[in-house]
Amino acid sequence: MENKTVLSNGVRIITEEIPHVHSVVLGLWVETGSKNEQPEVWGISHFIEHMLFKGTEKRNAMQIAQELEDTGGSINAFTDKESTCFYVRCLDSHLDKAIDVLSDIYLNSVFDAEELEKEKQVVLEELKMYEDDPGDVAYELMFERLWENHPLGHKIIGKRETISAFSRDKIKDYMSQNYTPDKLVVSVAGNIKTDYVVQEFEKRLSVLKSSKRDYLEPEIDFKNHQISKYKDVEQLHLCFSSYGPAINDKDRFAYAIVDSMLGGGMSSKLFQEVREKRGLAYSVSSFELLYKKGGVFGVYAGISPENFKDASKYILFELDKLKDGAFSESDVSRAKEHLKGSLLLSYESVKNRMSKLARNEIYFNRSISTQEIISEIEKVDYNQIMKISKKSFDRNNISLVAVGPINEIPFDIKTLF
Secondary structure, X not given: OEEEEEOOOOOEEEEEEXXXXXXXXXXXXXXXXXXXXXXXXXXXXXXXXXXXXOEEOOOEHHHHHHHHHOOOOEEXXXXXXXXXXEEEEEEHHHHHHHHHHHHHXXXXXXXXXXXXXXXXXXXXXXXXHHHHOHHHHHHHHHHHHHOOOOHHHOOOOOOHHHHHOOOHHHHHXXXXXXXOHHHEEEEEEEOOOHHHHHHHHHHHHOXXXXXXXXXXXXXXXXXXXXXXXXXXXXXXXXXXXXXXXXXXXXXXXXXXXXXXXXHOOOOOHHHHHHHHHOOOOOEEEEEEEEOOOOEEEEEEEEEOHHHHHHHHHHHHHHHXXXXXXXXXXXXXXXXXXXXXXXXXXXXXXHHHHHHHHHHHHHHHOOOOOHHHHHHHHHHXXXXXXXXXXXXXXXXXXXXXXXXXXXXXXXXXXXXXX
């Protein structure tokens, strides 16, 4: 059973009691990500994520990690384009310790000057790691060109210049404006009692001062592109991309079914056509990335450079077939079953259930049951899939990024047949 409590300062606490497990997963979710950053502080949300593990008034970095790891638990975090999450996974018997450590890093991090300078070097090394990965470079280029005039288009990790310029004052100022109680969602799932969890977090988080700062996000303007970037590697990494749904779009379930049909496992259309029948790729899959203002639907493939034209042709053929209605009711039914099964299996994980609680609150401001999602999946029909495919898979709406050992793309995807 899911429960929601709103503290007097605006902090939302969402819980799910799962008495048959021995674990608890707790997350502090901030409705602030890379899209909220101005150009002069690009990457600061991700940098703050790192710095909250570097020491508080009563714990150093080692103690923060050790207190939970010594009990078999773990503490971690991640930054996305629209949110930042700090989370702990532990045994139910160590719930008190988890609440205390998680609250401590959020409320009492000291941002020591020496630690800050060391962490800049760590993040710059992380940036190099991403730049060395041609797949990551392809995805980043896709965002930068597709949404070049929108805050969603810039890198979560930031740029060398901005990372190097971060200071304690910049961090404190950014947090005072963006890490406010109205943007904080506490999500807890596992073998817990809701009243106790609320009581313990209220003791700690009630010190946060109520504040509300509106963020006016511009509309997304898609920019079609066809671009390559040379990298001295063995494989060529491709990202085909087009329109996808916003996270609350009524068509999002239809896109999820299309994603399953195209790239949902070894029986999917892309895997069978591009890899199994023709041997043109080892890795080929579809993806969808959904945000508040819009989304991306795409296909990724890692191929040998000599297969570039053929692999692109057969990937686009599969998209053409969807656009032209060359799929059956049984294709749709199989994709629905795959999607429902994947959904139910994912909720066997307590961590995934914790994430579901938070994301539903952040994006929909309500609890959404698994049965409701399954019901919406079942409602999708052949005509709805045809409608979205005609828009998203029109060749005039498809973009291509290629990263690898080429200097230019030797064909136009609009006319490749």
